[in-house]
Amino acid sequence: MxxxxxxxxxxNFAYLDxxxxxxxxxAILKAIAIPGYQVPFAxxxxxxxxxxxTGGVQVTAAILGPEDVLKVIxxxxxxxxxxxxIRAFFQKVANVAVTTRTRAATxxxxxxxxxxxxxxxxxxxxYQVPIPEPLRFLEPRETxxxxxxxxxxxxxxxxxxxxxxxxxxxxATTYAYPVKVEGRYVMDPSPTPKFDNPKMHMSEALQLxxxxxxxxxxxxPPHTEVVSLDFEDHPFEVQSFDKPCGLCGAENVYLDEVVLxxxxxxxxxxxxxxxxxDRRAHGHCGTMLAYGKEAAR
Amino acid sequence: MTDAxxxxxxxxxxxxxxxxxxxxxxxDLWPGEVLAIVGESGSGKTTLLNCLATRLMPTSGTIEYRxxxxxxxxxxxxxxxxxxxxxxxxxxxxxxxxxxxxxxTVSAGANVGERLMAVGGRHYxxxxxxxxxxxxxxxxxxxxxxxxxxxxxxxxxQRLQIARNLVTAPRLVFMDEPTGGLxxxxxARLLDLVRGLVHDLGLSAIIVTHDLAVAxxxxxxxxxxxxxxxxxxxxxxxVLDDPREAYxxxxxxxxLQV
Numbered sequence: 296m297x298x299x300x301x302x303x304x305x306x307n308f309a310y311l312d313x314x315x316x317x318x319x320x321x322a323i324l325k326a327i328a329i330p331g332y333q334v335p336f337a338x339x340x341x342x343x344x345x346x347x348x349t350g351g352v353q354v355t356a357a358i359l360g361p362e363d364v365l366k367v368i369x370x371x372x373x374x375x376x377x378x379x380x381i382r383a384f385f386q387k388v389a390n391v392a393v394t395t396r397t398r399a400a401t402x403x404x405x406x407x408x409x410x411x412x413x414x415x416x417x418x419x420x421x422y423q424v425p426i427p428e429p430l431r432f433l434e435p436r437e438t439x440x441x442x443x444x445x446x447x448x449x450x451x452x453x454x455x456x457x458x459x460x461x462x463x464x465x466x467a468t469t470y471a472y473p474v475k476v477e478g479r480y481v482m483d484p485s486p487t488p489k490f491d492n493p494k495m496h497m498s499e500a501l502q503l504x505x506x507x508x509x510x511x512x513x514x515x516p517p518h519t520e521v522v523s524l525d526f527e528d529h530p531f532e533v534q535s536f537d538k539p540c541g542l543c544g545a546e547n548v549y550l551d552e553v554v555l556x557x558x559x560x561x562x563x564x565x566x567x568x569x570x571x572x573d574r575r576a577h578g579h580c581g582t583m584l585a586y587g588k589e590a591a592r
Numbered sequence: 593m594t595d596a597x598x599x600x601x602x603x604x605x606x607x608x609x610x611x612x613x614x615x616x617x618x619x620d621l622w623p624g625e626v627l628a629i630v631g632e633s634g635s636g637k638t639t640l641l642n643c644l645a646t647r648l649m650p651t652s653g654t655i656e657y658r659x660x661x662x663x664x665x666x667x668x669x670x671x672x673x674x675x676x677x678x679x680x681x682x683x684x685x686x687x688x689x690x691x692x693x694x695x696x697t698v699s700a701g702a703n704v705g706e707r708l709m710a711v712g713g714r715h716y717x718x719x720x721x722x723x724x725x726x727x728x729x730x731x732x733x734x735x736x737x738x739x740x741x742x743x744x745x746x747x748x749x750q751r752l753q754i755a756r757n758l759v760t761a762p763r764l765v766f767m768d769e770p771t772g773g774l775x776x777x778x779x780a781r782l783l784d785l786v787r788g789l790v791h792d793l794g795l796s797a798i799i800v801t802h803d804l805a806v807a808x809x810x811x812x813x814x815x816x817x818x819x820x821x822x823x824x825x826x827x828x829x830x831v832l833d834d835p836r837e838a839y840x841x842x843x844x845x846x847x848l849q850v
Contacts, residue, residue: 433695446673450710454695457702457709460716461738526716 319357326514331476338510349507351423366400371408371566409491411570414500424506429483541583543574604653612820613639628811636820684757684765690749747778
């Protein structure tokens with residue numbers, strides 16, 4: 296037995312073999328060429344269960360180079376299980392530099408959020424997508440939804456919004472809010488809150504979407520028009536919050552509710568942890584900051 | 593009625609392998625005319641209707657339709673996008689089972705409004721108003737606008753399906769046994785309603801039915817089918833009062849007289 300064989304299994308750079316990466320890159324190029332169009336690809340088994348970001352991981356693996364700096368977020372946070380394990384995964388199989396700083400990253404893999412800080416040219420945002428088909432819950436047949444995309448029959452999407460208003464008095468869809476990309480394809484922006492939809496519009500960064508179980512890749516190239524669907528008399532609105540972030544005092548950011556005790560105590564804090572930490576480092580202070588420190592102790 | 597036919601059907605045949613669906617059917621349909629296709633189960637009525645409505649590809653023959661710009665267009669040569677657009681604006685299709693034609697999980701208002709949104713309606717208030725107006729026309733209370741069709745009775749569902757089809761003011765409506773599965777008093781109301789709507793809107797309609805009373809009440813002209821072929825056609829009153837073919841005589845005489 297040779298020494299190589301007796302050693303532990305070694306991986307190709309970034310886990311996937313080169314042929315697979317080429318296949319995924321071709322799908323990505325096609326996706327970029329047709330913004331919002333879902334390109335089928337031969338999704339591979341990854342060493343993690345479906346639903347944990349297998350699509351995003353494959354896209355990241357295909358575009359990752361040794362010089363890249365990777366940031367992984369889950370619901371905006373760098374320190375949740377999903378983010379930590381995917382970051383560790385790429386450290387192990389690609390030995391790339393990782394960061395939690397939005398500004399320092401070249402590739403940001405995300406689940407459910409777009410960072411608060413404006414992304415810039417050269418950065419790539421990779422989304423983990425559970426269900427890429429925006430029409431899925433209205434039309435269960437894949438053959439039919441593909442035809443509807445091909446023929447630009449998107450009346451059904453408005454039926455969903457109509458139902459929202461009829462039932463709740465306003466458009467109650469708060470995440471995975473459908474958008475139209477470059478005036479052509481209707482796209483599911485993955486389960487990001489609709490708060491983040493305006494950030495996709497004319498973004499300087501490249502946005503790639505990978506759905507591992509559903510075997511689809513789609514993309515929004517930089518400087519692409521992304522318009523949220525709405526009615527003339529019920530225009531698209533993002534969520535607003537009554538209070539600023541309890542830790543850093545930031546306004547106009549997306550906040551998470553944190554339950555503090557069993558007596559109804561709660562606080563609202565930035566969902567983007569890096570943004571919050573950065574602000575605190577620059578001396579911003581929220582009303583609950585002292586409480587947070589106490590609780591940490 | 594104008595001089596040009598709305599629909600020109602020539603030698604339509606549909607074979608399922610060696611079995612015959614329908615064979616060599618030809619007719620013209622004029623604007624404002626209601627044509628009934630009658631015959632027993634398995635006589636090819638529904639196959640013919642599905643071929644006409646482009647839901648099935650006929651094995652041979654041509655169907656030409658006069659579009660709103662006055663041109664006769666061969667449906668088989670039309671692009672799929674155009675055909676589907678035609679189907680949801682200029683045409684209507686009323687299924688025997690309302691569940692096939694309705695979206696059972698969205699409200700009545702959205703069911704009626706869907707076609708409006710499909711052709712670019714983007715004003716919620718207007719869509720809702722039109723939907724409410726159509727519900728009133730098919731005698732469904734405005735307070736039911738936000739209920740799902742599964743909370744409706746069979747007759748209401750069928751009326752909702754009709755409203756959903758007529759909201760874009762189509763010129764041609766296909767109906768497959770529109771009164772099937774409804775009890776007689778509900779049938780009578782529905783027939784009354786359809787007759788009123790067809791008259792008011794100047795619709796052309798092709799109605800498939802095995803119920804000669806439906807044909808008598810609604811249609812101007814009828815075709816009798818047997819084993820996939822049209823064996824007799826003519827004005828409804830003429831065919832029913834003075835049937836020439838032996839089979840038609842049998843059909844007419846088998847109506848129960850109460």
